[in-house]
Amino acid sequence: MFAEDEARLLLDEARDASQLESLVARRVAGEPLEYVLGWAEFAGLRLAVAPGVFVPRRRTELLLRLALDAISRPSLLELCCGVAPVATAVKARRPEASVIASDLDPAAVAVARANLEPLDGSVVEGDLFASLPATARFDVIAANAPYVPSAELVNMPREAREFEHPLALDGGDDGLALHRRIAAEAARWLAPGGTVLVETSRRQAPLDREIFEARGWRVELVPDDELDATAVRAVLPA
Structure with missing residues (x-):
């Protein structure tokens, strides 16, 4: 992912500025983007993910x-x-x-x-x-x-x-x-x-x-x- 793409996804996911700040902090700390968003893209589908669970590649x-x-x-x-x-x-x-x-x-x-x-x-x-x-x-x-x-x-x-x-x-x-x-x-x-x-x-x-x-x-x-x-x-x- 490019930084611009990640930023767009985080902006789309956040309900407000406070949640956006929380999501960005999690990502900056190294948490996988998919865990932060709560979903992963696979073959055109948006699949639910959860912390600790293998993220589909x-x-x-x-x-x-x-x-x-x-x-x-x-x-x-x-x-x-x-x-x-x-x-x-x-x-x-x-x-x-x-x-x-x-x-x-x-x-x-x-x-x-x-x-x-x-x-x-x-x-x-x-x-x-x-x-x-x-x-x-x-x-x-x-x-x-x-x-x-x-x-x-x-x-x-x-x-x-x-x-x-x-x-x-x-x-x-x-x-x-x-x-x-x-x-x-x-x-x-x-x-x-x-x-x-x-x-x-x-x-x-x-x-x-x-x-x-x-x-x-x-x-x-x-x-x-x-x-x-x-x-x-x-x-x-x-």
């Missing part, structure tokens, strides 16, 4: 695009959903879709419900697949699971490092602990011909390919230079 729009391309019947699960940007944007574009989002963090679940449930989507609180109905099956499972290696959290931008919950950032020793679990568990929840989409980094993508291929998935790595994004697209051979 523009790069995750790659997962949205791939999810929309892959959905046929359609049904989608967003894992580690945070504010549920992918699930909400899919439901906004495909009202007929059956959409569920899941997160372990109660604060994230509360915000995801505010975004998704008015569109008749569902949000569950639990560890990956743990809280899903036993009979649930999905055409697409999309996940922006934490993928920052634990030792690299100290190198993240201050706004993420000091304000977002570590639960939404820490991916374990090599950053891919949750990706391994998704590769091992997702097949049980996919409809025939279904697709798993996982956000990753360009550096970690080759190891992600190995992780999924070792579990029998057919893998394609999808980069997007404009979004500075990389995703794993995995399907099980028929």
Whole structure:
């Protein structure tokens, strides 16, 4: 963001001079702009956010695009959903879709419900697949699971490092602990011909390919230079 753009957004958000002063003070102290405003823009939507909850990044729009391309019947699960940007944007574009989002963090679940449930989507609180109905099956499972290696959290931008919950950032020793679990568990929840989409980094993508291929998935790595994004697209051979 440019300073002029931030100033305009803060001016638009403030009801009066006193509130404007408060919002500016929070921003000057380093609080993420999205927390100060109470919302984040994602794929043309204004999504509610809350302090501590992972703020959706523009790069995750790659997962949205791939999810929309892959959905046929359609049904989608967003894992580690945070504010549920992918699930909400899919439901906004495909009202007929059956959409569920899941997160372990109660604060994230509360915000995801505010975004998704008015569109008749569902949000569950639990560890990956743990809280899903036993009979649930999905055409697409999309996940922006934490993928920052634990030792690299100290190198993240201050706004993420000091304000977002570590639960939404820490991916374990090599950053891919949750990706391994998704590769091992997702097949049980996919409809025939279904697709798993996982956000990753360009550096970690080759190891992600190995992780999924070792579990029998057919893998394609999808980069997007404009979004500075990389995703794993995995399907099980028929």
